[in-house]
Amino acid sequence: MKPVIFGFVWLLSSTIGLCQTPDDMSRELDSMPNVIADTYHVTPTLPLTRIVLYSSGVGQMEHAGIVDGNVRQQIRFSGHDVDDVLKSLVVVDDSGGRVAAVEYQPAPDAEATAANTLGQPLTLAQTLQQLRGEAVTLRFQGAEKEGIIFGVENRQMPDSTLEMLNLLTAHGIESYALNDLTEINFSQRELRDELRRAMAGVAKSRQASQKQLDLLFAGSGRRRVTFAYVVDAPVWRISYRLEKRPDAVVLQGWAHVNNVTGNDWPGVELVLRSGQPTTFHADLFAPLIAERPSLGWSVFGFPENLNLISQWFGMAPPARFSQQRSRRLGIGFGGGMGGMGFGGFGGGSDGNEAASDPPSQDEMRLNLTRGVEPVAEQGRAVQEVQFRLSDPVNLESGKSASLPIFSQQLPATSFSLVIDNGETDNLISRRAIELVNTTPHALVPGPVSVMDSGAFVGDSTLERLSQQGTARVLYGIDRGLIVSRTDTPHVDSVNRIDVSREDVQAHRRESFDIRLKLRNEDSEARMVVYDLQLSESDGQLFHIASPDPVDTNLDRAIFRVSVPSAASQELVIRLERDYSDTMRLSSVSTSLIDEWLRGDTQMSPSTRDKLTALATLQRNISENEATLKQLGDERQQLIDEQKRTRSNIESLGSDTAPAATFTAALMELEASIQKLNQQIAEHTKVARQFDDQRAELMTGK
Numbered sequence: 001m002k003p004v005i006f007g008f009v010w011l012l013s014s015t016i017g018l019c020q021t022p023d024d025m026s027r028e029l030d031s032m033p034n035v036i037a038d039t040y041h042v043t044p045t046l047p048l049t050r051i052v053l054y055s056s057g058v059g060q061m062e063h064a065g066i067v068d069g070n071v072r073q074q075i076r077f078s079g080h081d082v083d084d085v086l087k088s089l090v091v092v093d094d095s096g097g098r099v100a101a102v103e104y105q106p107a108p109d110a111e112a113t114a115a116n117t118l119g120q121p122l123t124l125a126q127t128l129q130q131l132r133g134e135a136v137t138l139r140f141q142g143a144e145k146e147g148i149i150f151g152v153e154n155r156q157m158p159d160s161t162l163e164m165l166n167l168l169t170a171h172g173i174e175s176y177a178l179n180d181l182t183e184i185n186f187s188q189r190e191l192r193d194e195l196r197r198a199m200a201g202v203a204k205s206r207q208a209s210q211k212q213l214d215l216l217f218a219g220s221g222r223r224r225v226t227f228a229y230v231v232d233a234p235v236w237r238i239s240y241r242l243e244k245r246p247d248a249v250v251l252q253g254w255a256h257v258n259n260v261t262g263n264d265w266p267g268v269e270l271v272l273r274s275g276q277p278t279t280f281h282a283d284l285f286a287p288l289i290a291e292r293p294s295l296g297w298s299v300f301g302f303p304e305n306l307n308l309i310s311q312w313f314g315m316a317p318p319a320r321f322s323q324q325r326s327r328r329l330g331i332g333f334g335g336g337m338g339g340m341g342f343g344g345f346g347g348g349s350d351g352n353e354a355a356s357d358p359p360s361q362d363e364m365r366l367n368l369t370r371g372v373e374p375v376a377e378q379g380r381a382v383q384e385v386q387f388r389l390s391d392p393v394n395l396e397s398g399k400s401a402s403l404p405i406f407s408q409q410l411p412a413t414s415f416s417l418v419i420d421n422g423e424t425d426n427l428i429s430r431r432a433i434e435l436v437n438t439t440p441h442a443l444v445p446g447p448v449s450v451m452d453s454g455a456f457v458g459d460s461t462l463e464r465l466s467q468q469g470t471a472r473v474l475y476g477i478d479r480g481l482i483v484s485r486t487d488t489p490h491v492d493s494v495n496r497i498d499v500s501r502e503d504v505q506a507h508r509r510e511s512f513d514i515r516l517k518l519r520n521e522d523s524e525a526r527m528v529v530y531d532l533q534l535s536e537s538d539g540q541l542f543h544i545a546s547p548d549p550v551d552t553n554l555d556r557a558i559f560r561v562s563v564p565s566a567a568s569q570e571l572v573i574r575l576e577r578d579y580s581d582t583m584r585l586s587s588v589s590t591s592l593i594d595e596w597l598r599g600d601t602q603m604s605p606s607t608r609d610k611l612t613a614l615a616t617l618q619r620n621i622s623e624n625e626a627t628l629k630q631l632g633d634e635r636q637q638l639i640d641e642q643k644r645t646r647s648n649i650e651s652l653g654s655d656t657a658p659a660a661t662f663t664a665a666l667m668e669l670e671a672s673i674q675k676l677n678q679q680i681a682e683h684t685k686v687a688r689q690f691d692d693q694r695a696e697l698m699t700g701k
Helices: 007-018 022-030 082-088 111-119 122-128 187-206 323-329 362-367 590-598 607-652 655-698
Strands: 041-042 050-052 056-066 071-078 089-091 097-105 136-141 143-156 161-168 172-177 181-185 210-218 222-232 237-245 248-257 265-273 387-389 393-395 401-418 427-438 445-453 454-460 470-477 482-489 491-500 503-520 526-533 542-547 551-553 555-564 567-583
Touching: 022 555, 050 210, 056 071, 071 082, 071 222, 082 097, 082 210, 089 097, 089 210, 111 470, 122 143, 122 161, 143 172, 187 265, 187 445, 237 401, 237 427, 237 454, 248 265, 393 401, 401 482, 427 482, 445 470, 491 607, 503 555, 526 567, 555 567, 590 607, 607 655
Parallel strands: 041 071, 050 265, 237 445, 401 526
Antiparallel strands: 050 056, 056 222, 071 210, 089 222, 097 210, 136 143, 136 181, 143 161, 161 172, 237 248, 248 401, 265 387, 265 393, 401 427, 427 470, 445 454, 454 470, 482 503, 491 503, 503 567, 526 555, 542 567, 551 555
């Protein structure tokens, strides 16, 4: 006979139910004592009625419906979402009811503990071996046998190996082949209950990623209850359809939503908000235990030389509880019932009368204190942009949908846009629309598909646009408009001169022209918008001198030009930059002063007189310096000639006739040098006088 290997799931039926019918098992479970009586009856989860999706990646889910009496609502969430639910859960029980508690099971329950005790799946033989010493009743071939499990062994037979159960009976140890047994019944009720709990724990373990919250509504009679919570949700997105019309456009917005909640959305009210509320995760599901210092036996004042022993010294100390462990494993202490602080609060519990008229939906959503004690005041939620869909939304779990959220005609202008960022060789004209947001709300960013007479003409994007704000929508290249730009050379001129003591300030203007040529090769006239980025020099922007732009914005200027069909148009823009140079008056050249005096340069009469006097003085100084240089050069020539003459006299001898001739010439040279020295002295004196005059002119004394 071949041995039979029993799996762990088989263990449930073999060890618990071989001698019982399902009805017997149910009656036995029902007769098990309850430590805490549950006065709340479980009802199906209330339907999802309202969803608010945020563009920040969270969603508020609202359930509402009618309950009767004391009700327990059981809702399940993923381990990731349950902390968000506990953090944000709002529960409202109207018309005399109250929110008793929100229960949840963070620690392993009795069933999970029992399943963990059994460990990994075992065969029937292995399980019975672990249960040695337990009393059982065996049934086989219509007979029964009572005894105590002594053990399980394998016996080798000629053709097979049999698994044998050894049973301690009143007559000794008897052996039975497991293959021959039809039922095994454990005599102890506690063991049967423990095995049932273990099997229930095994079944639950397949849903270990799901966490259950029980919402307890206490009250009598039929009444409306609501609960809502915030969890992670896919970011909803928007796309636009833009239909061109004369002097207007029709803008249609479509919202793209994804249902990944695991639940269907059966006719829910859907609200879309573009706000960015602050959101975060907080550890609330797993209990946290504060670590305290251990003083050991020192608090008892035992003598220091006293040797202490304990029979528990060999036991391992309990593991320390850490926040990180509780976050990762979701385990802890306590178990059983937790809550949101609602227990014992709310309508009827303190003798207050419930409202006679049921609240409206909006009142219920904004008043978080209905059915709970008003311990805090809730401020009204204000979001940036909100879209409330007029029709209920039906969307199955795992599916996505594109939903129209608005359609409106907006004032708009079509034109060809030329954006000039200083790249004169690469100017491109683009098809564009400028629209005004006259909707009752801001427009959130998203892609735009542009249609003209029902035909697709291009894609674009739309940035966030406030009410009454304007936006450009660029959707294609305008091939019918040819654009070219040429610049004239820069001209630098002095407009005004100011002199203050020893400094002169020249107020200058640098200017040049941009010549923009526009050639329309299309059969339709063009309105061209030229968006020019203003150039700069030495960190200073040029400004527009002419013509006046239709708009300016920081470093950009906007011009509009109408170009007839099959024609050309030229736009000439003068750009200027005013700046100043400061220099020392003594360093200004005479030629520069003459240029200022001869031109149209503006200056005060005193400045003109001072510059005129300075120019005259500098010319006199220059002439005197030239004369001094000439006299000096002539004297040097005479000195050199004088040296050569003396050399000739020495070589000929002073008593010779030729030497007498050189001596006479030497005397004439000496007289000429003396005359030049006198002239140089006179001009040097004049130079000093000029220096004094210039110093007086510079200082204004």
